[in-house]
Amino acid sequence: MTQKARGLLAQVEEIAATLVGTVWERLPGYDQARMEVEDLTEVVAPNLTAVLSAVAERRALTEAELLSAAALGQRRAIQGVPIESLVASWHTAERALLERLAAAAGPSARGHDLAGLVQRLAALTDSMIDASTDAYRQTRSEAAAHLDQIATDLVSRLAGGEPLDPADVEERARLVGVPAQVPHRAAAIGMVEVTSPLALARAQKAVLDSLRPRLRSRVLVGSKGATTLLLLADAPGLDEALTRAARRPGIPPGLVLGLGEPRPRLGEAGGSCREALAALEAGLRMGADRVVIHFERVIPEVLLIGNPLDAGRLVDTVLTPLRPSPVLIETLRTYLACGLSVRLTAQHLSIHENTVSYRLRRILRLLDLDAPSRLLRPDVLLALRADELGQGRQEARLNDRGPE
Numbered sequence: 001m002t003q004k005a006r007g008l009l010a011q012v013e014e015i016a017a018t019l020v021g022t023v024w025e026r027l028p029g030y031d032q033a034r035m036e037v038e039d040l041t042e043v044v045a046p047n048l049t050a051v052l053s054a055v056a057e058r059r060a061l062t063e064a065e066l067l068s069a070a071a072l073g074q075r076r077a078i079q080g081v082p083i084e085s086l087v088a089s090w091h092t093a094e095r096a097l098l099e100r101l102a103a104a105a106g107p108s109a110r111g112h113d114l115a116g117l118v119q120r121l122a123a124l125t126d127s128m129i130d131a132s133t134d135a136y137r138q139t140r141s142e143a144a145a146h147l148d149q150i151a152t153d154l155v156s157r158l159a160g161g162e163p164l165d166p167a168d169v170e171e172r173a174r175l176v177g178v179p180a181q182v183p184h185r186a187a188a189i190g191m192v193e194v195t196s197p198l199a200l201a202r203a204q205k206a207v208l209d210s211l212r213p214r215l216r217s218r219v220l221v222g223s224k225g226a227t228t229l230l231l232l233a234d235a236p237g238l239d240e241a242l243t244r245a246a247r248r249p250g251i252p253p254g255l256v257l258g259l260g261e262p263r264p265r266l267g268e269a270g271g272s273c274r275e276a277l278a279a280l281e282a283g284l285r286m287g288a289d290r291v292v293i294h295f296e297r298v299i300p301e302v303l304l305i306g307n308p309l310d311a312g313r314l315v316d317t318v319l320t321p322l323r324p325s326p327v328l329i330e331t332l333r334t335y336l337a338c339g340l341s342v343r344l345t346a347q348h349l350s351i352h353e354n355t356v357s358y359r360l361r362r363i364l365r366l367l368d369l370d371a372p373s374r375l376l377r378p379d380v381l382l383a384l385r386a387d388e389l390g391q392g393r394q395e396a397r398l399n400d401r402g403p404e
Contacts, residue, residue, distance in 0.1 A: 004104040005117075006056040009049060011100070016045040019096050023089050029081030030089070043072055048093060051124050055101075055117070061124060066131040073132030077139035086136060087129055094125040148221075151176045155222020155229050158266075159186075159273035169267040178218050183234040184269040185262040186276040187242060187292075188227050192254035192284050203255050204228050210245035224277055231269055234262040239292065246290045256283040257292045278302040285389045304386045311386040318383035321366040328366070331359045332375065333384055340372055 008015070020041050025031050030040065050065040061069075076086045098121055102114065154172050157164060173180035189204050208230070212219060215238075220231035232238060239259070246257050258280025260272030275295035282301040283293035295302070304311040322328045331349065335356070338344035342360070346353040360372060369375065 003056075004101055005052050007104060008097070008100055009052050009056070012045050012048050012052065015096060015100060016041065016048055019044055019048070019093055022096070023092055027085040027088055027092075029076070029079070029085045034079045034081055039075075043068075044093070047072070047128065048097065051093070051097065051121070051128065054124050055097075055120055058120070061127050066127065069128040069131040070135035073135035074139045076132075077136040077143070083133060083136055086132055090125055090129045090132065094121060097121060147176045151178075151218075151220045152222045155220050155231055155273070156224065158231070158270040159222065159224040159229055159277070161270055161274065164267060164270075166267045173266055176218060176220070178220060178266065179233065180266040182217075182266075183262045183264055184231055184266045184272065185234050185238070186260040186269060186272040187230045187232065188224075188258040188260075188273075188276040188280040189230070190227055190256050190258070190280045190284055191252065192256065192287060192289070199252055203252055206248065206250055207245045207255075207257070210248050211241055214241045224273065227277060227280065229273055229276065231266070231273070239294075242292045246292055251290055253289055255290050256280055256288045258283055259292050259294050261295055278306070281305055282389070300382065300385060301389060304382065304389055311382075311389075314379060315383050315386045318367070318379055319387060322363065325362075328359055328363050329384075329387075331356065332363050332380075335360065335372075336375060336381070336384070340375070 020037065023030050024037055024040060046068060050061060050068065054061050054065070073086060077083075098118065101117060101121075150172055154169070154176075158169075170180040189200075189207060191200055191203065208219065208221070211230075211232075215232060216235060217233045222229050222231070242257055242259065245251075246255060258276045258278070260269075260275030260279065263269045263272050279293045279295040279298055279302070282298040282305060283291070285305065286298075286301070319329060322332070331345065334348050335342075335345045338348060342353050342356045346356045349356070363375070364370070364372070367375075367380070369377075
């Protein structure tokens with residue numbers, strides 16, 4: 001059998017050509033989309049030679065022969081050939097060699113000789129497969145880590161507002177498998193009270209795990225400061241998918257998703273990142289819980305948060321006359337929320353309607369207004385909203401410091 005194996009070395013080129021025809025465009029990944037047929041042809045013959053030589057010489061594969069198999073696995077990983085196809089190609093080669101050896105031995109071959117040959121060939125093939133698949137997995141792991149870093153950097157740069165070359169953005173997007181020419185929007189993830197970084201990380205992972213199966217393309221994950229940012233290809237139903245993700249079982253209380261408006265292409269999504277961060281901040285200040293906060297619905301709050309000194313002055317100007325009696329501010333807030341209904345306000349505050357009417361008269365007098373409808377003035381509404389967001393308290397703290 002050793003002599004037969006040595007004899008087949010002269011037929012390696014023929015066996016290789018047959019083997020290429022057996023796997024080309026028959027195994028997933030072995031096609032023109034991922035490689036040239038010459039790329040397959042040039043590696044088959046050397047590997048067949050290595051295996052046949054080891055069989056003929058009754059030895060293990062050399063380090064150089066295993067390195068060749070490892071290089072093959074690395075190359076197939078870069079080309080995107082499924083690992084199952086890589087393994088199947090080795091087993092196809094194993095069967096082809098076994099058939100040739102059995103045919104060369106003829107009917108006179110002894111059974112135990114054939115059994116020993118099968119065992120040696122299987123062991124050698126397994127060694128080649130191990131070398132190839134180990135290199136394949138390592139390459140895929142390194143590539144995935146590299147692509148994740150590219151995605152993270154891209155999101156961070158977009159969120160940072162720095163000018164970006166559209167060609168550079170599109171090239172990075174192509175590398176990570178994201179279509180740059182379709183509309184994208186950003187989502188920011190945060191929690192009202194972060195008890196531990198681990199809890200926030202788990203919540204973010206739960207949101208991503210819920211989102212990924214529902215999206216058509218890869219989610220780009222990055223950060224701005226300590227806040228996680230997601231860039232997603234816009235699609236119908238994205239709002240609903242985010243809402244379901246925020247409310248799925250196991251999501252901790254206080255999780256908030258800020259959602260920016262879509263932009264026509266990925267390279268313009270920096271504005272959506274800033275909107276998502278602003279919407280998240282507004283949601284956190286409002287004490288939102290496991291909800292999606294759309295930027296377009298919190299623009300007044302964003303403006304107040306972004307202008308803390310002006311917001312504080314507004315709160316001070318409008319609400320200072322009411323500060324000595326906190327119940328007046330509570331009554332005013334409830335009265336406006338109840339659509340200027342004395343009856344509903346009394347029910348919500350669990351007090352008599354006459355008490356509500358008395359408090360309203362005091363409020364109108366202190367604010368120098370002549371009718372309840374005047375309480376709907378923009379400055380009053382914005383002052384109450386700024387106070388809810390903590391802007392008034394921030395201004396008060398600044399004033400308490402006195403001159404520096």
